Amino acid sequence: MTVMLAIRNLTRRFPARRSLADLLRGRPRQAVHAVEQVSLDVHRGETLGIVGESGCGKSTLARCLVRLHTPDAGSLAFEGADVLALEGPARRAYNRRVQMVFQDPYSSLNPRLTVGETLAEALHVHAIVPKADIPARVRALLDLVHLPHDAAARRPHEFSGGQRQRIGIARALAVEPHLIIADEPVSALDVSVQAAIVNLFMELQDRLGLTLVFITHDLRLVRHMTHRVAVMYLGRIVEVGPTAALFAAPRHPYTQALIRAVPQVKPGRRTTEAAVIGELPSPLEPPPGCAFHPRCPLADATCRRDIPVLEGRGGAWDVACHQA
Numbered sequence: 666m667t668v669m670l671a672i673r674n675l676t677r678r679f680p681a682r683r684s685l686a687d688l689l690r691g692r693p694r695q696a697v698h699a700v701e702q703v704s705l706d707v708h709r710g711e712t713l714g715i716v717g718e719s720g721c722g723k724s725t726l727a728r729c730l731v732r733l734h735t736p737d738a739g740s741l742a743f744e745g746a747d748v749l750a751l752e753g754p755a756r757r758a759y760n761r762r763v764q765m766v767f768q769d770p771y772s773s774l775n776p777r778l779t780v781g782e783t784l785a786e787a788l789h790v791h792a793i794v795p796k797a798d799i800p801a802r803v804r805a806l807l808d809l810v811h812l813p814h815d816a817a818a819r820r821p822h823e824f825s826g827g828q829r830q831r832i833g834i835a836r837a838l839a840v841e842p843h844l845i846i847a848d849e850p851v852s853a854l855d856v857s858v859q860a861a862i863v864n865l866f867m868e869l870q871d872r873l874g875l876t877l878v879f880i881t882h883d884l885r886l887v888r889h890m891t892h893r894v895a896v897m898y899l900g901r902i903v904e905v906g907p908t909a910a911l912f913a914a915p916r917h918p919y920t921q922a923l924i925r926a927v928p929q930v931k932p933g934r935r936t937t938e939a940a941v942i943g944e945l946p947s948p949l950e951p952p953p954g955c956a957f958h959p960r961c962p963l964a965d966a967t968c969r970r971d972i973p974v975l976e977g978r979g980g981a982w983d984v985a986c987h988q989a
């Protein structure tokens with residue numbers, strides 16, 4: 666196994682808005698701790714799931730990885746190169762090699778361009794194929810995502826949500842990326858369509874040997890499609906491990922709670938999103954010690970005082986918990 670992307674101690678905070686009252690009282694400006702000290706390896710050829718409740722920092726992490734955000738601290742190494750130091754052509758090469766697929770492809774597709782023009786533009790900007798070969802490559806890309814060739818002549822608004830996500834995926838694939846980061850790529854879609862898109866990701870990962878980071882708040886999605894899963898809580902990774910093992914015997918109390926909360930799909934019964942034990946604390950003032958301690962049944966004095974680090978135990982399965 667080769668490490669493609671090595672994330673080390675990545676941290677990103679945002680200045681919080683201050684109310685007038687705060688300002689008048691001279692309260693110091695607070696920071697939203699969106700991503701705190703995240704360390705994680707992405708292995709070549711794997712699908713890595715990143716899961717956690719809404720607001721836990723998944724998108725901020727993804728945006729740091731594609732350099733839409735600059736981290737406040739930490740490092741990123743892609744295929745051995747220091748990503749944060751890249752400039753000029755090397756930075757553009759990185760931007761091509763690492764592609765993002767968004768939750769809502771509509772907002773990232775130019776509504777005035779036909780699908781064929783959008784794909785051709787990506788191929789042209791990065792000089793992927795000679796100009797004469799662009800139409801054939803556009804058709805090949807549509808084949809890959811199972812859209813008919815006549816889709817090339819239509820504009821984004823003419824497609825359904827699922828079809829638009831296929832276009833978003835085709836555009837990401839157009840520039841021959843080494844790594845795709847998909848941030849909640851099916852969360853805006855009907856459940857019936859979600860499975861088709863998840864299957865498409867699995868198929869592409871297998872056929873093209875893609876490396877895929879699949880980000881979602883929905884644990885059910887990662888269970889069958891990822892090789893490994895990383896669980897985030899309030900900006901930190903609390904557990905990472907091989908998917909099957911982690912689902913069978915989660916070690917972190919938060920992972921355990923998340924897995925218990927996954928609604929069981931029973932025929933004839935409607936499922937609802939089950940709530941995890943209480944509210945997510947504010948990322949403005951994360952609890953001291955282990956940020957999960959106010960919701961944790963096992964918490965003791967150590968947990969309230971010391972931040973647990975993600976133990977690298979030499980294995981592929983790490984957990985940040987004093988009690989595990």
Ligand SMILES: Nc1ncnc2c1ncn2[C@@H]1O[C@H](COP(=O)(O)OP(=O)(O)O)[C@@H](O)[C@H]1O
Nearest residue numbers: 679697699718719720721722723724725726948
């Ligand atoms: N651009 C921003 N400015 C200020 N706060 C932000 C910004 N982006 C995200 N946040 C805050 O950072 C935290 C993590 O957000 P996000 O990364 O979007 O989480 P997730 O994708 O897991 O839902 C949230 O509290 C969110 O409000």
Ligand SMILES: [Mg+2]
Nearest residue numbers: 723724725849
């Ligand atoms: Mg998000």
